[in-house]
Amino acid sequence: MKKIVIGITGASGSIYAKRIIEVLLPMGYELHVICTENGRKVMKYETGTDIDEWIKHLKDHYATIHIEDIQDMFSGVASGSYPYDAVIIIPCSMGTLAEISQGYAKNLLTRAADVAIKENRKLIIVPRETPFNAIHLENMLKLSRLGVALIPAMPGFYHHPQSVQDIVDFVVGKILDYLSIENNLFKKWRNE
Ligand SMILES: Cc1cc2nc3c(=O)[nH]c(=O)nc-3n(C[C@H](O)[C@H](O)[C@H](O)COP(=O)(O)O)c2cc1C
Numbered sequence: 001m002k003k004i005v006i007g008i009t010g011a012s013g014s015i016y017a018k019r020i021i022e023v024l025l026p027m028g029y030e031l032h033v034i035c036t037e038n039g040r041k042v043m044k045y046e047t048g049t050d051i052d053e054w055i056k057h058l059k060d061h062y063a064t065i066h067i068e069d070i071q072d073m074f075s076g077v078a079s080g081s082y083p084y085d086a087v088i089i090i091p092c093s094m095g096t097l098a099e100i101s102q103g104y105a106k107n108l109l110t111r112a113a114d115v116a117i118k119e120n121r122k123l124i125i126v127p128r129e130t131p132f133n134a135i136h137l138e139n140m141l142k143l144s145r146l147g148v149a150l151i152p153a154m155p156g157f158y159h160h161p162q163s164v165q166d167i168v169d170f171v172v173g174k175i176l177d178y179l180s181i182e183n184n185l186f187k188k189w190r191n192e
Contacts (some may be wrong), residue, residue, distance in 0.1 A: 003030045003084040004076055005116075007109040010038025011128040013091035013153045014046050015164075020090055020172045021058070021065070023185070030064040032077050032084065034098065034109040037070075063121050070107045077112045086122035086179060091153055094129050094136050101139035117146055124175055128153040151175055159187045 004024065008017040017039075024031060035043070035051050043049055056065045068075050076082040089096065089109070096110065105114040116123040125148055129136060140150050155161070155170045166186070173185030 001146055003032070005032045005034065005087040005112045006041040007087060007089035007096070007112070008033065008035040008043065008051070009089065009091060009093040009096045009097075009109075010036055010042045011091035011093040011153075012042065012046065012085045013126075013128045014039065014043035014049075015168055016126065016153060017043070017090045017170055018047060018049065018054075019165075019168050020088065020175065022181070023172060023176070024060065024181075025062045025065060027181070028064070029030065030066075032066050032068050032075075032110065034068045034077070036107070036109060037052070038095075057160075060082050068108055068111055072108055075108055075109065077117070078108055080115050080119045084112075084116075084121070086124065087116045088124045088126070088152070088175060089113065090124075090126040090175070091113070091128040094127070097125060097136065097139050097143075100125070101142045108189050117143075120147070122149070122179065123147075124149045124151055124155050124178065126175065128149055149177060149178055154163070158189060 024044040040051055043051055055065055058065050099110045100113045103114060105111040113123055143173050144150055150175055153171050155167045161167045176183040
């Protein structure tokens, strides 16, 4: 697996998106980042990071990161013929979840997710909301039945986290495990 689309929405938890990008880049993955308008605002609010400036900075070190224009349906990732291996939406708002579950592919992110489903490629959704209402749960169930992985931003504590970073790494590690990407982001259960 080499090409991954990373979607970032306006749910709380953009710190997870930053971490997965930081971890995947040095591993040699080509990343296509699509951020919603609210995703930009929440990332700035929660982490102080301006996504465009941050990605520009990363690009000085890694030529393999690209930020996509969410309105650009002429981008390669809009097409099923473009060979990306997985789409990870992290964190995923209930709004974007609803659009994907209805096939409402009106921007590049929901289109990339729609393509992943129709092409039987890996789509990982990292939902963040609490409590969930029945609409959220029905949308997740519908997507789960289509083979979409719902990996919630729901950290465990059995690895004895000592910092926020440890908590974030648990969730990111779970996503990499699902994609069979070797990592030591958290101590596996009973793996001393
Ligand atoms: C600080 C902040 C935190 C938010 N956290 C969540 C959240 O955890 N989950 C969620 O579904 N929406 C959350 N929202 C609301 C979404 O940003 C809003 O529903 C938005 O329309 C989502 O749009 P998007 O999916 O295009 O990014 C939050 C909004 C703000 C301002």
